[in-house]
Amino acid sequence: MQSNYPYDAHAGPSCSRIKPRRPFVSAQHKPEDTSDGIFRVVLITSGSVASIKAPDIVGALVKSPYTDVQVVTTRASSAFYTQDAIDQSVRQALDGSQRVENGDSHAEEVGVRVWTDEDEWSDWKKVGDPILHIELRRWADLVVVAPCSADMLAKIAGGICDSLATSLLRALSPFTPVILCPAMNTHMYEHPFTARHLKVIQEELGYLVSGPQGAGKLACGDEGPGKMTDWREIVSLIEGYASVHKMQFPLGTRSSFGSTTASTNLQDSALTPRPPTPPTPGRAIALVLDGPSAQTISTPSTQKGDTALNMLGMQEVSRTGMWTGDSPAVQDWKSTTDAYGGNGTGWSRKWWMG
Numbered sequence: 290m291q292s293n294y295p296y297d298a299h300a301g302p303s304c305s306r307i308k309p310r311r312p313f314v315s316a317q318h319k320p321e322d323t324s325d326g327i328f329r330v331v332l333i334t335s336g337s338v339a340s341i342k343a344p345d346i347v348g349a350l351v352k353s354p355y356t357d358v359q360v361v362t363t364r365a366s367s368a369f370y371t372q373d374a375i376d377q378s379v380r381q382a383l384d385g386s387q388r389v390e391n392g393d394s395h396a397e398e399v400g401v402r403v404w405t406d407e408d409e410w411s412d413w414k415k416v417g418d419p420i421l422h423i424e425l426r427r428w429a430d431l432v433v434v435a436p437c438s439a440d441m442l443a444k445i446a447g448g449i450c451d452s453l454a455t456s457l458l459r460a461l462s463p464f465t466p467v468i469l470c471p472a473m474n475t476h477m478y479e480h481p482f483t484a485r486h487l488k489v490i491q492e493e494l495g496y497l498v499s500g501p502q503g504a505g506k507l508a509c510g511d512e513g514p515g516k517m518t519d520w521r522e523i524v525s526l527i528e529g530y531a532s533v534h535k536m537q538f539p540l541g542t543r544s545s546f547g548s549t550t551a552s553t554n555l556q557d558s559a560l561t562p563r564p565p566t567p568p569t570p571g572r573a574i575a576l577v578l579d580g581p582s583a584q585t586i587s588t589p590s591t592q593k594g595d596t597a598l599n600m601l602g603m604q605e606v607s608r609t610g611m612w613t614g615d616s617p618a619v620q621d622w623k624s625t626t627d628a629y630g631g632n633g634t635g636w637s638r639k640w641w642m643g
Contacts, residue, residue, distance in 0.1 A: 336365025
């Protein structure tokens with residue numbers, strides 16, 4: 290499809306905060322061949338009370354003129370926030386400046402689009418028309434599932450595509466990173482299926498799993514692990530990826546791992562192009578934080594004795610903070626993540642501790 294970019298686009302040195310028109314076509318909002326300096330995030334929310342934090346996450350992200358956001362909600366998640374709540378959070382974050390810039394006639398369009406299952410096929414009329422979950426996966430530089438309920442976790446691990454959200458995840462290029470933030474009742478989290486599903490998510494799909502929190506009072510009143518990672522930490526994770534993306538793809542260069550240049554760099558590697566991920570619950574991992582001594586970080590265990598490194602399906606972190614055996618492209622990605630030296634140690638400390 291021929292691109293109309295930058296017409297209708299979130300373009301230039303900063304992105305617009307006008308919600309995209311329907312039907313959504315990625316090529317009208319993202320250049321196909323070069324980077325425009327904008328980092329694009331799709332936030333997926335699923336059926337957990339922690340979905341009430343979606344407006345906070347979106348409001349924090351839009352404060353950066355170089356980050357663009359769209360939201361996909363499942364039917365269950367839509368009970369916890371609305372399109373109006375997201376738009377209000379965006380407008381408060383912008384403090385009215387965007388509305389003035391775009392004129393009063395567009396004030397009601399300032400915000401971030403929340404896509405639902407009903408949107409998936411509502412604009413599709415014939416073969417050749419844009420398909421929403423495909424257009425969103427073309428648009429995204431990063432996908433964040435926060436919160437990820439037990440139901441959503443099971444569906445992703447099983448490859449089920451029964452919603453806009455799960456279809457988008459299944460259609461993603463293996464070069465698009467995914468952050469997954471579990472949020473569920475303690476007994477759901479400690480259920481044997483959860484460990485099995487997280488193992489698939491991390492070791493086969495290569496997703497980064499953040500959380501859940503190891504203790505605390507849940508919305509249902511129970512005490513224990515299961516609370517979603519604090520929304521501020523999720524924003525920090527996303528901002529970290531945005532910083533790396535900006536360094537990897539400066540203005541005017543190829544804009545995604547799916548580009549010809551990046552794909553060529555990875556052709557010689559049989560490894561997944563996504564960075565390695567943290568361990569599943571009950572597993573341990575050796576980290577080099579500072580100096581020659583490694584520390585072992587354990588996550589909440591669901592199975593006694595399941596703490597051996599050789600059960601991870603991963604390799605130890607070397608003294609430089611790199612996973613041994615990484616492809617040159619992945620090593621280059623991680624080497625850029627530490628603002629105080631660029632040796633990857635900061636990446637290991639921040640991302641692999643869960």
